[in-house]
Amino acid sequence: MSFRKRNIPLNTNSRGSSAVEPQAILPRDDGESRSKALAANFPPGVRPSPIDGRPTTSTGTASLDNLLAGHAGLALGNSLLIEENGTTDYAGSLLRFYAAEGVVQGHRVHVVGMRDHWGRELPGVIGMTGDKEGAAILAKGVKDKMKIAWRYEGLSEIGDGSNARGAGRAPTHTEAAVPAFCHTYDLTKRLELPSPTALTYISISASSTGTPFHNVIDALTRELMHSAPESIHRIVIPTLLSPAMYPDAANHPTMVLQFLHALRALLRQHGNRVTAFISLPLSLFPRLMGLTRWVELLCDGVIELVPFPHTVDAGPALSATGAATSQEEMPQGLVRLHRLPVFHERGGGAIGAAGVGDDLAFTLSRKRFVIKPFSLPPVDNGEPQQEEAQGGKVKVDIDF
Numbered sequence: 001m002s003f004r005k006r007n008i009p010l011n012t013n014s015r016g017s018s019a020v021e022p023q024a025i026l027p028r029d030d031g032e033s034r035s036k037a038l039a040a041n042f043p044p045g046v047r048p049s050p051i052d053g054r055p056t057t058s059t060g061t062a063s064l065d066n067l068l069a070g071h072a073g074l075a076l077g078n079s080l081l082i083e084e085n086g087t088t089d090y091a092g093s094l095l096r097f098y099a100a101e102g103v104v105q106g107h108r109v110h111v112v113g114m115r116d117h118w119g120r121e122l123p124g125v126i127g128m129t130g131d132k133e134g135a136a137i138l139a140k141g142v143k144d145k146m147k148i149a150w151r152y153e154g155l156s157e158i159g160d161g162s163n164a165r166g167a168g169r170a171p172t173h174t175e176a177a178v179p180a181f182c183h184t185y186d187l188t189k190r191l192e193l194p195s196p197t198a199l200t201y202i203s204i205s206a207s208s209t210g211t212p213f214h215n216v217i218d219a220l221t222r223e224l225m226h227s228a229p230e231s232i233h234r235i236v237i238p239t240l241l242s243p244a245m246y247p248d249a250a251n252h253p254t255m256v257l258q259f260l261h262a263l264r265a266l267l268r269q270h271g272n273r274v275t276a277f278i279s280l281p282l283s284l285f286p287r288l289m290g291l292t293r294w295v296e297l298l299c300d301g302v303i304e305l306v307p308f309p310h311t312v313d314a315g316p317a318l319s320a321t322g323a324a325t326s327q328e329e330m331p332q333g334l335v336r337l338h339r340l341p342v343f344h345e346r347g348g349g350a351i352g353a354a355g356v357g358d359d360l361a362f363t364l365s366r367k368r369f370v371i372k373p374f375s376l377p378p379v380d381n382g383e384p385q386q387e388e389a390q391g392g393k394v395k396v397d398i399d400f
Helices: 032-039 062-067 090-105 132-143 173-177 214-226 253-269 290-297
Strands: 046-048 055-057 079-084 108-112 123-125 185-190 199-202 233-237 274-281 301-307 333-339 360-364 369-373
Touching: 062 369, 079 090, 079 253, 090 108, 090 123, 090 185, 090 233, 090 274, 090 301, 090 360, 090 369, 108 214, 199 214, 214 233, 214 253, 253 274, 253 290
Parallel strands: 079 274, 079 301, 108 199, 108 233, 233 274
Antiparallel strands: 046 055, 123 185, 301 333, 333 360, 360 369
């Protein structure tokens, strides 16, 4: 039973008024301005994760960014392993997009095991100054927006990687001042490097004494120690353990695993500055080998590309499997997500990732690399009538 009078307000002062002073009404923050304010504190090409705010950078492929644990990019301090079956080089295209995005954003890009010819093959950016064809393509994409209803105009597909909010409208002055997080590239064009030092090439030592990877770790450590604290670094390792670039001693587990341990230590030590992209040919090192499984364990994310055979890829039946319309590119292979980075107990990994749990396929065209859900067309139960000319008569099957 309460002995307090009902007509006396709580927490009153000596003047009889409430002790809680009325606060000024502040303008409501819709979340977009807060995200822009946080992004302004990060270097170019880096923005906060929508899950927990950790800094992330783009892989150069928008659809791949959407699959990385819902963080809309690759979190700094992590590595991603791209495995590929067969003799194709789709993984090499992903690595070139990743390196080209670093060059465009002004990051320090370090290429391991390759010479300068690899950097001269980086794709050009669509829509840059002087690219009239790319500007026309971007303008057409803005014009061809959804016309269903006003509230669905901003929705985008899983594979296109476009921004859901504000799609199909002209950017404001504030949005135009913010640099793009992920660019679109054209494989038929070549990226003009701003300086000869935009890419750093680290060779593999072929000496018989010591590990062939010792100069790689030493060179990366020097670059990280002598560079500016706010600089962002990208490490690109194409076709790891390929006999065309690596000596025979590099395939020994004590050599390559020691190198990956040291690389993982660098990523953890400089967790807010470095990311790594690695490709591994499964035709030489299948996943049944213990060495391949150890390599996967030492990488934070593992994605496998399974290209379709050429005989199947050219068939007319496959063109209708992954493409909803005739204007879409038919898929060229499947994508298997073996492991995505998991960062905290709140989620990550397969939780919140767009398209995770579905069958995924990839399409590499002249303009972009797209990962989207893969589904077979519905089975047509209706059988056409079988006509056979027998004595001038047409034979028709009749079901009883």
